[in-house]
Amino acid sequence: INTSTVNSICFIWQIAMIALFAIFVRYDPEADAHWTEYMHQNNITSNIENDFYYRYPSFQDVHVMIFMGFGLLFTFLKRYSFGGVGFNFLISAFGLQWALLMQGWFHSLDSTDWTIKIGMKSLINADFCVAGCLIAFGACLGKVSPIQLMVMTLCGVSLFAVEEYVILNLIHVDTGGSMVIHTFGGYYGLTISWILYRPNLHQSKRLRGSSYHSDVFAMIGTLFLWVHWPSFNSAIGNHGDGQHRAVINTYLSLAASVLTTFAVSSLSAKRGKLSMVHIQNATLAGGVAMGTAAEIMVSPYSALVVGVCSGIISTFGFVVLTPFMEKHMKIQDTCGIHNLHAMPGVLGGAVGAVTAAFASTSVYGQEGWASLLTSLMHLFLLLFFLGRARSLKQGYLFSLGCILRLPCWGDPEDENCFDDEVYWEVTATKVHILATRLCCWTPMLIINKLCRRSVLCQCEGKIRSQTRFTERMLLHMHIG
Amino acid sequence: INTSTVNSICFIWQIAMIALFAIFVRYDPEADAHWTEYMHQNNITSNIENDFYYRYPSFQDVHVMIFMGFGLLFTFLKRYSFGGVGFNFLISAFGLQWALLMQGWFHSLDSTDWTIKIGMKSLINADFCVAGCLIAFGACLGKVSPIQLMVMTLCGVSLFAVEEYVILNLIHVDTGGSMVIHTFGGYYGLTISWILYRPNLHQSKRLRGSSYHSDVFAMIGTLFLWVHWPSFNSAIGNHGDGQHRAVINTYLSLAASVLTTFAVSSLSAKRGKLSMVHIQNATLAGGVAMGTAAEIMVSPYSALVVGVCSGIISTFGFVVLTPFMEKHMKIQDTCGIHNLHAMPGVLGGAVGAVTAAFASTSVYGQEGWASLLTSLMHLFLLLFFLGRARSLKQGYLFSLGCILRLPCWGDPEDENCFDDEVYWEVTATKVHILATRLCCWTPMLIINKLCRRSVLCQCEGKIRSQTRFTERMLLHMHIG
Amino acid sequence: INTSTVNSICFIWQIAMIALFAIFVRYDPEADAHWTEYMHQNNITSNIENDFYYRYPSFQDVHVMIFMGFGLLFTFLKRYSFGGVGFNFLISAFGLQWALLMQGWFHSLDSTDWTIKIGMKSLINADFCVAGCLIAFGACLGKVSPIQLMVMTLCGVSLFAVEEYVILNLIHVDTGGSMVIHTFGGYYGLTISWILYRPNLHQSKRLRGSSYHSDVFAMIGTLFLWVHWPSFNSAIGNHGDGQHRAVINTYLSLAASVLTTFAVSSLSAKRGKLSMVHIQNATLAGGVAMGTAAEIMVSPYSALVVGVCSGIISTFGFVVLTPFMEKHMKIQDTCGIHNLHAMPGVLGGAVGAVTAAFASTSVYGQEGWASLLTSLMHLFLLLFFLGRARSLKQGYLFSLGCILRLPCWGDPEDENCFDDEVYWEVTATKVHILATRLCCWTPMLIINKLCRRSVLCQCEGKIRSQTRFTERMLLHMHIG
Incomplete structure (x- = not known):
């Protein structure tokens, strides 16, 4: 049953994608063969002024983060490396097609001919959307079947597009997606993990840990994410000083959270030894927390402060919160996404709100009038968002839960969780x-x-x- | 004998390269110290208009694919990881020097002073040429000595330059090199594998498989190739909409072939389990098949269709064709390059021919007149190419075969194939x-x-x- | 004691960084919100002329080299992979903050308001500075505690800023940092290794080697460095032909040193087998040696010659010099940085001096008058530098030595060197x-x-x- 289900779902969805793309999706003017005419009409003198050349390097970095960064970070379990990197590959490749459609319908549907024009920025946004779903995957790693993952991704991308539409229409600013991507992905994943709670997960305890080399593989993933995070936070920013500043702020914030993570990890762990889990995850919290405020004139030292705070929060989360949530709240969070994405994401939203409130027009030059208004909306939205997570549990996510718990999806037994043998040929x-x-x-x-x-x-x-x-x-x- | 041969061949060839470079190779005007004068003459106002800034990011991505993507993909054998990544390194570094010369002589020899002017585009083309030889290496992985590999590369690069000259002069369009690179590399490698057929290869059967971690290493290689493939197909394209479109098409085609590969793999394998070999290879077929038509206005949904078809062909190739070829056609294809490169390359050529035939001037704007003619040439060339593979076997490649079978090259015994101990110090x-x-x-x-x-x-x-x-x-x- | 020391040092230094950044560090005009005003004042017509777009791809490549290239190269020891990649991460993240300050004070302190304006070029320079300290780390890998490493980095970055100030003010040209980065880092590391000489290091001999998969991890690091080295040598070069030429020269030099390394390695090793240590390291020597002269019109074949020479020197260094230095000079060089960085760096300086001397104005166009003078200064500086290493040993570095040998830093016992268990939780x-x-x-x-x-x-x-x-x-x- 399992085989033919994966097989037919993949095929049916791919064919549906083809049909929907045929109806709705066209090339952007900058990617269209009529570009030379468009150039004449818009007084563009050179092919090189095509926005492609100023977005493509950032796009490549984001693409590397999604497929290699997340993929390798998920290989940390000793016997679930294939599943980590492989299913990450599957749901990303599926999610980005669906994201192009959903984001197109919500954000850029051309009202003249009812089509979506895709260009470089659409591809980056699709990758961002997929990132939210991969964060959710992190909470369920090893406990769900590929079909459940694909259902999760389908719903996640749809939900993401709606949420992004609401948030970006209200506050306009969330370049690096602290809230839109990370907080959303984090709480979405935790909710699913809560729905799919397994009381007997301890039966596969022997496999829920890392081996020496799987930790190094995961570390490669961490480094991919860490190194390219400045591109993530600046990829869809406005050209000019905004992108430049986003890179500097993220770079500094990330550097600060590395030091803090080492400090807190050596303090908290047994006999002062460092833990690879902390280094692999909490060092990235600075990038998450800088997301919303990346383009704001927060000044370099504030970026360091944000990095320090997020590093502390995230590491303590791994030490204290994850075991607590597993024991008392029925949330089994395999990768600790609450510590890496959800909490630093909330911090990032708060930082965005505070900095926007303090930003005066003198700092921002002539173009910064709307900031105070935005900051209020920020705060409002933060509260709304925190509330929403609870209310949605009873609505959309409840029905999602029912779907995901259907017995036909072929999820692994409690004693076979975190085991590649269930879905992969592992001869060795x-x-x-x-x-x-x-x-x-x-x-x-x-x-x-x-x-x-x-x-x-x-x-x-x-x-x-x-x-x-x-x-x-x-x-x-x-x-x- | 083996030692001094490797040693002296490397030295002699490197010295020959130095001599030939001294005679023939000069810097491009854009890389020359006279650039400021050149700028004045050509009314270029800013250093930043140097083509370097619009090619270099693509070049870096292609460079990463050649050395890291191919290199790591070849580490999948449990005891031939050193050989896979190491010999890939050796022949790439040698091949690109020879490719700069050969491609220079054929494509860009300056008739005034008989020199080759190298710039960013030459480096990308040299990397492309090396890619063809690495594909051929894939078929022979583990069965040949480093000296045989270098002879193979020398002949392969020479042959490639001739073939590229013929094809590109006939049809002008093969941006991503579906035919020029992949089909050529694939059939060149298969022919060599056929020449070097080992009837007793089963003696090293114990080593012809992967281990858990070697599969993860190979997966990193796959992801490097997958993520950067849009750069591969757009690197030498025309600036402007062409490159933009090539990226979008390749991105979509690759995404579609991932889903299809998972579907077919779970259908075909034992008890519905996924096979890492398929995921590592067939997911890339979409990029190969999109090569020729990458810049054409195929529309996004067609790119998805191409991805689906190539994913199906490639995965079925691994399931059905590779064992068949080994059993009945005396072709031992270690990495399954026939499925990943040769067949999707032919598909890519066909797609190019068909799309060019259907492309009308209304889609292409004012510049698309020559398309119908090109498409006919495409078809002709495809047939010519398929025929050629057979005829060349009896000519050039026969003599190459004789050379490669000389006993002095130090190729491994049948029972020592796929074993690093033959050429590397492996203390562990x-x-x-x-x-x-x-x-x-x-x-x-x-x-x-x-x-x-x-x-x-x-x-x-x-x-x-x-x-x-x-x-x-x-x-x-x-x-x- | 160890725990709380790491913890408090990380915290104190991070807080000091925040305080100093708050006082001194501001955004560059190109990254400042006043950029639109700045554009009007300087007649810049488009946001896209922001230097960001022409430096950022190079910056990303350099960033990847520092964190992933060096980090993975240091994983080659069988049981020190966590330490290699983890401590590399820690000291890089710390070093780059301190480097931004030190380099700012020495090179770009704005005299009107006593602040440092950081932009893309500052970030690249900070990464370069960190590279020098990581090279020094290579010599001490496995023998020092994280606190010693942080003290080393603090002193190294300070020393580097002074040295860079002296050298760049004297000779103006060292784009790829052959001398400033590699020779400095090399001799700094060797001096520290000499200070911290351990006569009983043989007690941890069992751990001083690689395992099969740790060698593949290190090879990934090598490939990251190799592939991105052209960016390293061109990142802070002048826009236009200079950067273009730096890339071509480095690319060719690196290719040549790969072939030479394979040749010499197979000649020198036991029974003609290749050694992974050579391939991992000596193949990179070409990039180091091309550093100073990267932008000079050396002509392509000379770049090949430089690559050949540096490959030979470096490989012979591993075969002959490293054992000699360990036995007779009390220098235990874990990664062989003397062969990869120090010696090729000196060669690079010499190449720079010679080529600058031979460069005439006809080759350089109208802008090359100062070259002869520079070349003399080059030679002078090389001698000065070689002398300095000795004299400094008795001064600054002696006091550094005293600090580093303090018993409270928690360095590992002789029999626990190269062992992750000392600082990391390794459950497996x-x-x-x-x-x-x-x-x-x-x-x-x-x-x-x-x-x-x-x-x-x-x-x-x-x-x-x-x-x-x-x-x-x-x-x-x-x-x-």
Whole structure:
């Protein structure tokens, strides 16, 4: 059942995409063969003034973050690396097609011919939208089937487009998407994780950890995200000083959160040792928290302050909040997205509100009049958003929950969570287990033979139980 | 013999390169110190109008694809990761020097002073040319020596320059190189693999597979290629709408082939499990198939259709064709390049021909008159190309085959294929094998001692054979 | 003590940074909200003429090199991958903040309001400065504590700013930083390694090597550095032909050093096998050596010659010099930075001096008059620099040495060098060791039981010693 479902859902959705693209999607004037005529009409003198050349490098960086950054960050589990990077690939590739359509309908539907014109900015926005869904994936990593993921992505992208429409029409400013992307993605993921709560998840506890090399793979993902985050926060900004400033602010904020994460991690962990989980995640919080205010004249030192605060919040979240939420709130957050995305996202929204309120026209030059109004809307929206998360749980997300809990999606058993064997061909492991078994049982067989010689029968039971214990340990070892 | 050969060939070729560069290669006007004068003569007002700034980001992406994308994709074998990434490095670095010369002689020899002027576009073209040879390397991965690879690259680059000259003079359009790069590279590699057919390759079957982490490494390579493919297809395109459109088309086509690959892979594989080999390779087919038509106004939904078709073809190729070719056609295709490059490349050529035929001047604006003619040439060329592959086998490639089969190149024995130990210092493995031996033999030695005490001699033979079996299993395990 | 020290030092320094940034650091006019006014004043017609768009792609490449290139290159040790990539992350994030301040004070302090205006070029320069400190880290990898590293970075960045001020004011030309970055970083690191000499380092010999997959991780780092080096050498160059030429020269030089490294490596190593250490490091020497002369009209073939020379020097350094220095000069150079950075850096300085001397005005166009003077200064400076390294050892660096040798920094014991367990939570290893122990001791326990049955007591001692040997071997194996 599982096979044909994945197969047919992928095919049906892809064909639906083709049909909808055929009806709705056209090229942007800048990407259209009529560009030369358009140039003449708009007094553009050179092909090089095509916006493409000023967006494409940023787009590439964002694209790398989505597919390589998130993908590799999700490989940290010792036996779910294929699933982490593979399903990330699947839902991103699906999500971006759907995002192009949804965002097009909401933001840029051409009223003359009812089509969507896609260009460089649409592709970046589609990647942003996918980022929100990947954050949600992080909370459910290892506990859901690919089909559930695709349903989640379909709903997530739709919800995202609506939410983005509301927020951006109210406040106009959220360049790096602290709220639109990160807070949304975070709380969406946590809600789904809450809906799909598994009381017996401890049965697959042996697989819920990292191995030495899977931690290094995840670290590559972290670095991809960290290095390219300035592009993320500046990609769709206004040309000129805005983008320039967004890069500087994000760069500084990220640098500050690295230091703070190391500090708090060494303070909180056992015997002062650093934890890879913190370094892989909390170091990125500075980028999230700088999202909304990235283009604002916050001045360099404030960017550092934002980085410090977000680093502290995020690391403490991993130490205190994640275990608390799992124990008392029935939210099992595999990647700790609450600490990396949701909380720093809220902080980012607050920073945006405060800075916009304090920004006077003298700092912003002649163009900054609307800022005070915006800041009030910011605050309002923050409250609205925090409230919304609760109210939506009873509405849209409840029905989503019902859909996701349908038994036919083929989600893994409690004892098979975080295990690639369920969905992927993993030949190596079988050999491992076989070899392990042989390695433990050979001495026992020998002893058995000896025992049968009637000299040493008394100690047989003891030896057997000991050997079984060894076998379990070795299995554990080879998985790691 | 092997050592001094590698050594002297590398040195001699590098010195030959230096000599040829001294005679032929000069800087492009845009990279020359006389640029300021050139600017005055050509009414260029700002340094920033140097084409460098509009090509360099694309060049970097292509460069990353060649060295990191291909290199890491070739690490998928459990014990040939060094060879995959290392020899990829060697032949790319050699190939690009030779490509600069060959492409210069064929395409841009300055008839006034018989020199080649190299600039940003030459570097991108050299990387493209190297890509063709790396594709060919993929078919022979693990079965050839570094010297054979260098001979292959020398011949491949030369052949590529000739072929490119012929094709681009006939049809003018092959931006992303579906035919010029991928189909050429694919069939060149398959021919060499056919020449170097090893009937006893099954002797190294134990090493012809992936381990868990080597699959993740290869997946990083895949993602590098996937993410940067839009740059590959647009890098040497015309500035303006053409490059813009090439990016959008490639982006969509790639996204569609990911979904299709997951669908077909889960359908075809055992018990509905996904196969990493498919995900690593077939997801890229959309980029290959979009190569020729990348700049054409195919409209977004057609790009999705191309992606779907290429994803299906490529995945079915892995399931059906590769085993068939190995069994019945004496072609051992290690990386499945026939499925990833050759077939989608042919599809891409066909797409180019069809779309060019249907493109009318109304879509293309005032500049699209020549399209119908081009499309006919396209079709002609496709047929010519398919025919050529057969005829060349008996000509140039036969002599190449003779050269490559010379016994002095130091190619690995049949039982040592896919093994890094032949060409690389791999200390870790020795320790592994030693430890494995100790681990199995210690109990046996103990038992031996016991046996000698004459109490338990009868069971000795049985124990010994059992222990030997365990040893083999453990060896197998530690390699994986 | 260790925990709270790391913690408080990170916090105190971060707070100091915030205070200093609040006092001194402001946005560049191009990143300031007054940019529109600035545009009117300077007759800039379009936002797109903001220098941001011509520096940012290069900045991103350099940023990737610092955090991903260096970070992954340092993961090559089998059990110090976390430390390599993690501490690289920590000191880079700290160093770049301090570098922004130090370089600002020395190079771009605005005398009207005593502030530093930071823009894209400052960020690139900060990354360059950090590169110097990371090179120094390479020499001490695995032998120092994070606090020592932070002290090293603080002093290194300060020293770097002074040195850069002196050199760039004397000779004006060192685009790719052969001398300023690489030679400085190299000799700074070697001096610290000499100060912190450990006579009993052989006690952790078992950990001073690579495992199969850690070598592949390091190779990814190498490729990141190799691919992006052209950006490194051109990032802060003058717009126009200079940057264009810097890219071409670096690209060719790097390609040539790859071939030479393979040649020399296969010649020098045991039984003609290639060594991953050489391929990971010496292939990059071409980029270092091209640093100073990158923008000069050296002509393409000279770039190849530089690459060949640096590849030979560097590989021979690994084969001959590093063991010699460790044995006779009390310098333990973990990553071989003397071969990759210090020596090719000196070569680069010499190349710069020679080429500048031979450059005539006819080659350089109207703007090249000052070259002869510069070349003389070059040579002078090279000698000065080589002398300085010795004299400074007795001054600044002696006091640095005293500081670094303070017992309270928590540096690892001689037998725990190159071991992540000292500073990181590594759960997997504990399981490994436990399992290993069980695996060896189980047969022994069984035998013990048998022995106690008084039949086989004689052979007990022999068995026990053998088992202990097996245990040690297995431990060794599981670490690798």
